[in-house]
Amino acid sequence: xxxxxxxxxxxxxxxRERFSNFVVDLRRQEKVIVKDIKSRQxxxxxxxxxxxxxxxxxxxxxxxxxxxVFKVSxxxxxxxxxxxxxxxxRAKAKKKxxxxxxxxxxxxxxxxxxxxxxxKHPWLGxxxxxxxxxxxxxxxxxxxxxxxxxxxxxxxxxLILLCIILPFQxxxxxxxxxxxxxxAKISNRSELALNNLLTAANSASQRNFKNADSExxxxxxxxxxxxxxxxxxxxxxxxxxxLSDNPKFKLAAESKKFxxxxxxxxxxxxxxxxxxxxxxxxxQEDFSGSLDNFLVYGQQAGADATSLKKxxxxxxxxNLPKAYHNKFLTLKNQxxxxxxxxxxxxxxxxxxxxxxxxxxxxxxxVVFQNNAELRASGGFLGxxxxxxxxxxxxxxxEVPGGGAYDTEGGLKVRVAAPExxxxxxxxxxxxxxxWWPDWPTTAQNLMWFxxxxxxxxxxxxxxxxxxxxxxxxKITGPIDLNLxxxxxxxxxxxxxxxxxxxxxxxxxxxxxxxxxxxxxSSAVVMTDLPLQQxxxxxxxxxxxxxxxxxxxxxxEILPQKLTPDNLVNIIALLDNNLAGKQILMYFNDxxxxxxxxxxxxxxxxANTDKDYLLVVNTNIAGQKTDRLIQxxxxxxxxxxxxxxxxxxxxxxxxxxxVKGTVLTGVRNVDWLRVYVPAGSELLSSSGWRVPDAKYLQxxxxxxxxxxxxxxxxxxxxxxxxxxxxxxxxxxKTVFANWLMxxxxxxxxxxxxxxxxFNFFDSISSDSWLKRLNSWLNPKAVKxxxxxxxxQKQPGASADNFSSRLILPEADTIFWRYxxxxxxxxTGWDVNSSLSRDRYWSILVQKNQxx
Numbered sequence: 001x002x003x004x005x006x007x008x009x010x011x012x013x014x015x016r017e018r019f020s021n022f023v024v025d026l027r028r029q030e031k032v033i034v035k036d037i038k039s040r041q042x043x044x045x046x047x048x049x050x051x052x053x054x055x056x057x058x059x060x061x062x063x064x065x066x067x068x069v070f071k072v073s074x075x076x077x078x079x080x081x082x083x084x085x086x087x088x089x090r091a092k093a094k095k096k097x098x099x100x101x102x103x104x105x106x107x108x109x110x111x112x113x114x115x116x117x118x119x120k121h122p123w124l125g126x127x128x129x130x131x132x133x134x135x136x137x138x139x140x141x142x143x144x145x146x147x148x149x150x151x152x153x154x155x156x157x158x159l160i161l162l163c164i165i166l167p168f169q170x171x172x173x174x175x176x177x178x179x180x181x182x183x184a185k186i187s188n189r190s191e192l193a194l195n196n197l198l199t200a201a202n203s204a205s206q207r208n209f210k211n212a213d214s215e216x217x218x219x220x221x222x223x224x225x226x227x228x229x230x231x232x233x234x235x236x237x238x239x240x241x242x243l244s245d246n247p248k249f250k251l252a253a254e255s256k257k258f259x260x261x262x263x264x265x266x267x268x269x270x271x272x273x274x275x276x277x278x279x280x281x282x283x284q285e286d287f288s289g290s291l292d293n294f295l296v297y298g299q300q301a302g303a304d305a306t307s308l309k310k311x312x313x314x315x316x317x318x319n320l321p322k323a324y325h326n327k328f329l330t331l332k333n334q335x336x337x338x339x340x341x342x343x344x345x346x347x348x349x350x351x352x353x354x355x356x357x358x359x360x361x362x363x364x365x366v367v368f369q370n371n372a373e374l375r376a377s378g379g380f381l382g383x384x385x386x387x388x389x390x391x392x393x394x395x396x397x398e399v400p401g402g403g404a405y406d407t408e409g410g411l412k413v414r415v416a417a418p419e420x421x422x423x424x425x426x427x428x429x430x431x432x433x434x435w436w437p438d439w440p441t442t443a444q445n446l447m448w449f450x451x452x453x454x455x456x457x458x459x460x461x462x463x464x465x466x467x468x469x470x471x472x473x474k475i476t477g478p479i480d481l482n483l484x485x486x487x488x489x490x491x492x493x494x495x496x497x498x499x500x501x502x503x504x505x506x507x508x509x510x511x512x513x514x515x516x517x518x519x520x521s522s523a524v525v526m527t528d529l530p531l532q533q534x535x536x537x538x539x540x541x542x543x544x545x546x547x548x549x550x551x552x553x554x555x556e557i558l559p560q561k562l563t564p565d566n567l568v569n570i571i572a573l574l575d576n577n578l579a580g581k582q583i584l585m586y587f588n589d590x591x592x593x594x595x596x597x598x599x600x601x602x603x604x605x606a607n608t609d610k611d612y613l614l615v616v617n618t619n620i621a622g623q624k625t626d627r628l629i630q631x632x633x634x635x636x637x638x639x640x641x642x643x644x645x646x647x648x649x650x651x652x653x654x655x656x657x658v659k660g661t662v663l664t665g666v667r668n669v670d671w672l673r674v675y676v677p678a679g680s681e682l683l684s685s686s687g688w689r690v691p692d693a694k695y696l697q698x699x700x701x702x703x704x705x706x707x708x709x710x711x712x713x714x715x716x717x718x719x720x721x722x723x724x725x726x727x728x729x730x731x732k733t734v735f736a737n738w739l740m741x742x743x744x745x746x747x748x749x750x751x752x753x754x755x756x757f758n759f760f761d762s763i764s765s766d767s768w769l770k771r772l773n774s775w776l777n778p779k780a781v782k783x784x785x786x787x788x789x790x791q792k793q794p795g796a797s798a799d800n801f802s803s804r805l806i807l808p809e810a811d812t813i814f815w816r817y818x819x820x821x822x823x824x825x826t827g828w829d830v831n832s833s834l835s836r837d838r839y840w841s842i843l844v845q846k847n848q849x850x
Contacts, residue, residue: 217270264308271301279562287392288358291349298346305339344599351595355587357389364389365450365458367404368547369434371465371582371795372499372627372663374619376673377434377442377603378463378584378795379626382502383544385551386456394529399551401533401542403502404431410454415707416700419714420671420738423620423691426700428707436709437616437675437793438730439463439603440593443586445709460592463584463603465795466495469554471573475566476557484525484549498550499624499663502543525549527556579836581794600837603794605675605730610787611637611755612732614675615651617793625668629741630654633834635803637788639811643758646683649674652748655741668741672749675732675791679756682735685722687749690738724751760784760846783814787841790834798835803828810847817841 278293353359366385369378383403388396400406407430417428418435425432430449434442443461451457473479473491480488489497525531529552533545562570577583584603587593596602605614615633619626634650651672657664669691706714716727716736725736735751790801805827807813812825821840823829832838 217266264304264311268301268304268308271297271304275301276567287356288353291353291358291392295346295349298342298349302339302342302346305342309336309339347595348599351592354589354592356392358392361395362389362459363387363456365447365455365461367434367446367461367463369463369465369795370499370624371467371797372495372624373622374617374626374670374793374796375434376437376616376618376793377439378465378581380619381431381434381446383547385548386458394555396530396532397548397552397555398532398534399544399548401545401548403544403547404429406534407431407450407453407455411449411452412454413452414701414704416704416710418710420618420620422698422700423669423695426698427704435618436729437603437614437673437791438605439584439794440586441709441730443584445707459589460585460587462586463794465582466498467580467582467795468573468577469550470494471577472554472558475561475569475573476554479550479553479557481546481549481553485546489550495627498546501546503663504543525552527552529555576835580798581792581796581836584794605732606789606791606837607731608677608787608789609757610677610785610789611645611647612675612677612789612791613649614732614791615649615793615799616673616675617796618671618673620669620671622669623666624663625655625657625666625741628655628657628664629668630656632800633802635788635790635801637803637805639759639805639807641808643760645755645757645759646752647676647680647755648750648752649676650748650750652746653739653741654746655743657743659743661743665743667743670739670741671736672739673734673736674751675730675734676753677756678728678731678733680733681754681756682719682724682726683752683754685719685724685735685737685749685751687739687747688722688724688737689740689747690723691740759786759844781814781845783843783845785841785843787839790838792834792837796834798833801830801832801834801838803830803840805842807844808847812845812847813842814845815843 275294275297278290278297355362364387366387367381368383368385369375369380370382371379373380375381381404383399386396386398387394411429415428417426417432421428421432421435428449430446430453433445433449435445436442443463446461447458470491473489473494478488478490482488485501487497525548531548531552533542533548574583578599578601581603583601585596585601587596593602597604606612613633613635615631617626617629617631630653632652634652636648636650638646638648640646651674653668653670655668657666659665672688712727712729713725713734716725716734718725723737725734727734727736733753735753737749739747739749741747786805788803788805790803792798805823807826809826813823813828816828817840821828821830821842828840828842830840
């Protein structure tokens with residue numbers, strides 16, 4: 001009893017002692033763990049003071065009934081008072097039962113029984129000591145409880161649950177029957193589904209859309225049946241299979257997701273087939289209904305593709321055999337591309353309804369820009385057409401036989417042309433209004449001049465070059481114009497034949513032998529389209545008539561060629577010519593214009609805060625020499641240790657033509673413009689060749705007005721040493737000058753300039769995100785971004801382009817885009833074809849020693 005502070009003495013023993021009427025040697029007592037001790041602690045903790053007060057009250061009132069000298073010795077044992085009724089305030093009072101009690105005789109015993117006055121009760125003292133010890137331990141437990149016991153209890157509880165539940169889960173699984181039989185059943189259904197998919201794909205390729213749809217549906221049904229079979233296996237087992245090292249078990253864990261992917265793929269294929277069928281087998285006279293059906297099935301296919309992508313993203317790559325990792329990643333990438341492409345296709349189809357006049361009548365100005373005679377937005381504007389659309393059909397088609405020159409008679413304004421055009425004419429006309437490489441700016445200028453030349457208002461302007469016509473003739477095949485001209489036009493002879501006929505009036509004077517025997521026709525072409533060519537006005541001067549004749553033939557034949565066999569070719573044709581800026585679109589409707597810009601169909605000069613380059617050639621009185629001109633563009637970017645960037649652009653042009661050859665054997669006269677980041681500083685410029693001064697004497701009449709679009713260009717500064725003009729346009733700095741080439745010559749222009757930004761400035765931007773990142777990652781590597789956007793001139797052929805970036809010594813490239821960007825760790829070396837806009841980007845880690 002002397003060692004009551006034994007370290008093994010705990011809350012449990014103390015509590016047990018309180019309810020015991022005999023003395024226990026705690027050192028010999030077997031330690032018993034009560035698992036619900038926390039609940040007991042929670043019970044005693046909030047009621048401890050109340051219990052003590054109630055105990056004192058009970059004892060006090062009990063001894064009031066006892067009198068005499070023996071009341072202390074007869075005091076009842078405290079443990080008898082510690083009952084649930086007395087101590088626990090929440091306990092319900094028990095029904096009183098009259099029983100015999102020695103306490104009822106206390107009055108008798110107190111009078112007749114004597115006991116020593118100072119008798120000691122060791123058990124009473126011990127119990128009081130244990131009461132105090134218990135109270136102290138309760139307080140200590142409340143104040144110093146840690147999470148350690150809680151966490152260990154939680155994990156113990158979880159393990160107990162697993163031990164209890166797992167056998168039941170296994171019991172649910174094993175009675176299903178033979179696993180090998182179930183696996184074989186699922187495998188057979190999956191194999192049938194795959195065979196259905198293959199058959200469906202084959203039927204779709206043969207344009208048997210009805211059979212393809214039924215096969216896709218059969219594949220989906222088999223995949224669903226396999227899923228139902230697999231659902232018999234409890235999902236807990238499949239989850240536990242992921243923990244196994246057995247590759248078969250890991251693969252089985254993903255089986256449900258694979259079957260779900262198969263079901264989605266089947267639905268996707270079925271909807272794609274129905275979408276294609278609605279276009280190819282729909283009613284020709286109800287294009288609007290066919291397009292609506294295409295949108296319905298296309299949207300469903302897009303939803304399937306999105307769900308398929310999410311399903312594949314949920315599959316754990318580590319659960320697949322390594323031999324299938326690359327194939328699976330390829331499948332994921334393809335599903336992502338398919339989802340994006342379908343979304344874009346559906347959105348384009350929705351916008352197409354607006355473009356084709358299915359919602360309201362539309363009128364478009366279609367300009368034919370001859371890229372054999374380059375202008376900033378594509379080529380010399382020799383011909384145009386006015387097209388009215390209603391319900392997706394051509395309601396009216398005007399192709400003036402005199403081409404763009406027919407607008408001269410209706411011109412009501414006198415505006416001074418851009419200065420380089422003074423070489424041929426100081427008065428600005430509709431056919432020279434395509435002055436800027438930024439198509440929205442040029443299109444708005446064309447609409448303005450067209451309306452001021454007695455033309456109607458239009459909803460948009462669409463540009464087409466001869467390159468597009470040549471590609472279309474590969475789809476349609478040869479066009480028979482024997483009745484009108486005694487010849488057949490195909491993709492091989494189109495440019496030469498049509499060009500000679502349209503330029504016949506000029507060539508008769510310059511080279512009559514070359515045009516001898518060329519066919520001419522004033523006869524109206526036979527067509528069902530509502531074609532108007534204004535042949536009754538000056539019928540002998542309609543050099544562009546063949547353009548309209550050929551156009552209506554193509555428009556009649558092309559819908560017949562819109563078959564599944566030609567679908568891929570037609571899509572490729574549109575994609576290449578839109579990306580290559582051989583087709584440009586501008587719409588007054590801001591929604592349609594935004595959609596065109598988002599897809600890079602609008603020919604916009606892009607905004608960028610990094611490096612940028614656009615080389616623009618404008619042929620002025622150089623005939624059709626750009627048909628042969630070859631151009632190479634080289635860019636050298638050198639980054640100094642302090643972050644200064646010096647660029648040197650070299651533009652090499654070669655004229656392989658033979659002097660005297662019709663249309664191409666003459667001097668190429670080029671107004672060359674180079675667009676670079678706004679604020680760039682010209683350091684040097686050389687290699688230019690300016691026309692003789694006598695050809696530059698023309699000046700506008702004093703009565704001509706100035707276009708507000710030419711204000712910046714007219715205010716250009718001139719570099720004294722080279723005569724290069726420097727001005728700002730479209731948030732770019734422009735360097736412009738003349739370059740002329742005779743047949744057989746090669747010339748190189750070199751421009752050196754300092755970029756307006758520092759290579760290492762971008763890291764200093766004080767955004768809250770960068771400050772937060774620097775606070776969270778004080779030792780993070782500081783990376784500096786650099787990018788180069790090179791835009792292609794509309795209508796131009798694919799120039800050869802090369803770029804070399806040289807970084808300061810010891811600075812290294814941390815990341816690059818595209819990932820196959822060639823070069824070393826301290827720079828890049830790029831060689832590309834400018835068939836479309838190009839973009840390169842890197843992140844650079846700076847040498848910290850500087």
